[in-house]
Amino acid sequence: MIKKYDGKAKKGICSNQRLVSKNADNDVKRPEHIQNTEENSDEEKEEQKQKLTQDSAHSRNRKDRRKRMLEFIELAAVAGLCVFLFLHERDTKVKLVEGDRVEFGTYLGEPIVWRVLQAQKSGETLLISEDILTFKAFNAADSGRYNMDDEGNDYWSLYETEADRDLELQAYVRGNSCWAESDIRTWLNSDEEFVIYDGIGPVTGSMSEMKNGYADEPGFLTGFTKQEKAIILPTQNLTNSNALGREPIESTDLVWLLSKDELELLGKANVSVYAKPTQKALEQDETSWYTIFSLDFGVDAYLWWLREPVPDKSSKGYLVDNGSRSDLLRKMEVGVEGFGIRPVVKINAKKLR
Structure with missing residues (x-):
């Protein structure tokens, strides 16, 4: 073992002599071994570094x-x-074709069943209620009393009266047959709890029998959800004028009634032109017209309003009959409150769920 020289002379040895191990070779090689060890250590470090880099x-x-x-x-x-x-x-997605039935919205707490009249690839789909949903006057008399003017003159007569000759007076005391100005259009297109009408509105006292007033009834669209109302498409309708006008009148409607010409859509879609009232409609009705015009003739279909006015009158409109006679259409005073409503809407069926 090599001992480090400490600078002190030892006994029997000259002070200028250095102690050398008996194994001189080992002493000579030791520095080289140490150097090799250091070199090997550097190489190992490099290898470890490379290995770490690789890892x-x-x-x-x-x-x-x-x-x-x-x-x-x-x-x-x-x-x-x-x-x-x-x-x-x-x-x-609901895929609809002409003639299909679809539930959409409610009225009087019951789902409304519609029939498809037209179905476009764009999704625009025309619907008409399968049944008569309610019995209502088309338009109330603005005089406030059916067939009576502001002075109390009574125009109930089997013979011709001034109200038959004077078209302005006729519309005033019996109701105006213009669709764009009608109470039924206002009601059908409203989603308000309290509907605002032009004129006196469809109050009970202005009806022919003082029944079935609907001035206080929430608008028809209150029976539809926000999502359902969002897919109803506003539609431009052109309707013939009554005797007070000359040109057809354009209106933008969410809900409307068919015209005479549009009745052909029913046949094309294989949908019956005849319709019966719902049970709710019968329960709501206060008149006896359904018995008189239908049940007494052995039929359950009933008369329903078109938006079409009779051209030579200012207070009459057309009704679709019930099949109890040969004529399809019947003329009626629009202030008479006991006839059916069969609404029409156009929807975007691509958004129907």
Whole structure:
């Protein structure tokens, strides 16, 4: 073992002599061994460094591969979800064709069943209620009393009166047959609990029998949800004038009644022109007209209003008859309160659920 020289002379040895090991070779090679050890240590460090670098690179590669795999899985999941939603959307869309029945909205707490009159590829779909939903006057007399003027003159007569000759007076005491100005149009197109009418409105006292007033009834569209109302399409309608006008009148409606010409849509869609009232409509009705015009003739179909006015009168409109006689149409004073309402709407069926 090599001992470090401490600078002190030892006994029997000259002070200027250095102690040398008996194994001189070992003493000579020791520095080289130490040097080799240091060189080997440097090489090992370099190898370890390279190994660490390689391990780090491999680790980064593994992390990159894992990250790319996760990104791929996420993209695949998103793509799969999109495909699922597309197929679900396609499969859950209601596909309607002419003549189909569909429930949409409510009236008097009951779902309304409609028949499809037209179905376009664009999604625009025309519907008419299958049944008569209610019995109402088309338009009330603005005089406030049917067939009476402001001075109390009575125009009830089997013979011709001034109200038969004077068209302005006729409309005033019996109701104006103009669709655009009618109470029934206002009611059908309202979603308000308290409907605002022009003129006196459809109060009970202005009806021919003082029954079936609907001035205090919430608007027809209150029976539809926000989502249902959102898919009802405003529609431009052109309606012939009555005797007080000359040109057809345009109106924009959410809900309306058919015209005479539009009755052909029923035949094309294989939908009956005849309609019976719902049980709720019968329960709501205060008149006896249904018995007189239908039940007494052995039929359950009933008369329902068109928006079409009789051209040579200012107070008469057309009704679709019930099949108890040969004529399809019947003329009637619009202030008479006991006849049926069969609404029409146009919807975007692509948004129908």
